[in-house]
Amino acid sequence: MSVLITGGAGFIGSHLVDHLLAETDHQVVVLDDFSTGSASNLAHLDTDRLETVDGDVRNGSLVADLVADADAVYHLAAAVGVKTIVENPLESMRTNLEGTENVLEAAASDVTPTFIASSSEVYGKSEAVPFAEEDDRVYGSTTSPRWGYATAKAADEFLALGFHNERDLPVVVGRYFNIVGPRQTGQYGMVIPTFVEQALAGDDLTVYGDGTQTRSFTHVEDAVSITHDLLTTSDAHDDVFNVGAPGPTSINDLAKRVIELTGSDSDITHIPFEEAYDEDFEEPDEREPDVSKLRDVLGQSPTADLDWILRDVIDERTDEVID
Ligand code: NAD
Secondary structure, three states: OEEEEEOOOOHHHHHHHHHHHHHOOOEEEEEEOOOOOOHHHOOOOOOOOEEEEEOOOOOHHHHHHHHHOOOEEEEOOOOOOHHHHHHOHHHHHHHHHHHHHHHHHHHHHHOOOEEEEEEHHHHEOOOOOOEOOOOOOEOOOOOOOHHHHHHHHHHHHHHHHHHHHHHOOOEEEEEEOOEEOOOOOHHHOOHHHHHHHHHHHOOOEEEEOOOOOEEOOEEHHHHHHHHHHHHHOHHHOOEEEEEOOOOOEEHHHHHHHHHHHHOOOOOEEEEOHHHHOOOOOOOOOOOOEOOHHHHHHHOOOOOOOHHHHHHHHHHHHOOOOOO
16 A cells, blocks of 8 residues: 655655554655755665655645555645744745645545544634634734734635545545644744753743733654554544644743753743734634544544653754653
8 A cells, every 4th residue: 555645855744754664564655846855854764665765745646646656645745833824924835725626526536535633723713612623713913924824724624525425436524633742843933842942051041921821732652653543443434524633832831841851050031922923913812622523533643742742852863851
C-alpha cells in the first residue's frame, strides 16, 4: 500500500511519516515545497519506503499524478500559523484553498480515502468552550487578515464534505488544536517553541496580551496516531473531528512552567497584541476541544500532559531538563 502525505516535511507531517513507517509496512510519498517544512525533519529516516517530491500542492497535474499512485492521502500542506497568514494573506489563501481542492479532485477520481487537516481556528472567536464539532463558528471581519486562515480551513471542510456528498469520496476532517512537540519551529509565531528558545537563551518570555487567554496543547505523537486512526476507521469517514486534548492552560502559566522546567532566570514580559501584529488583531480568549465524538468513534482521545510536551521540546534543544 502506498500513502501520500502533503506537507510531510513539516512539523506534524514528518511525525506522521515516522508513525506510518513504524506502525505499517506502507510506502510513503511526501509532497512538500519546503516553504515552512524542512528536509532536516526527515533526515533521520534512511529507508527506501520513503520518497520525497519537491513540489507545490497548487500544481494540479503534479497532485493528480501523485494521488493516482496512492491508496490513501493525508493532506497537511498549508500556509500555517497566524504570523504567516497575517504577513502573506494572498499566498496563504491560495495555498489553503487551491491546494485542498486539487487534492480532493484528484482523490475523487479513484475514490481514494483522504484526510484533510483543519484547525481549531474554524471556531473563530466563539466563546462556547469546550468546542463541539457541530457548534456555530464566530468570525471577525474580512478586513482583519487573521480570519483568512479560519475561513480557508472552513471552506476546505465544506469542500471535503461536498466531495463526499456529490462524488462519494471517503474523507475525514481533523481539526487540530495547538499541536506541539519536537521539530516545531518558533519562527512562525508558535508559542511553545518560542518560549523554550527564549528561556534557554535567558531572554524575557514575551506573552501577547495579558496572558490570561488559555489554550489546550496536544503532543504531536498523540495527534498523528489519532490522524492515522481516523483515516483507517471507516465509521469516522465523511465527518469532522476535533483532534486535541482537553485541559486548557493559560499562557501566563505556560510561560512560568517553561521557566521552571528549563531552570532559566528569564522574566515574563507582556506585549499588547496590536504591537505584535496590527491594531485590527483579535485573539480568542479560550480554545478547548470537546472530544466526546472522537471518543465515541475511536474509543480514545489525546492526553493532556503539558509536562510531557515541554520536556520533549526542551530536551530537543538541550541535554539538561530540571525536575
Ligand atoms: P508546517 O508548516 O510545519 O507544515 C506545513 C507543511 O506544508 C510544510 O512542510 C510546508 O513546507 C508545506 N507547504 C506549505 N505550502 C505548501 C505548498 N503550496 N505546496 C506543498 N507544500 C506546502 O505546519 P504544521 O503545524 O505541521 O501543520 C500541518 C497541518 O496541520 C496544516 O494543514 C495546518 O493548517 C494544520 N494545523 C496545525 C496546527 C498545529 O498546532 N501545528 C493546528 C491546527 C491546524
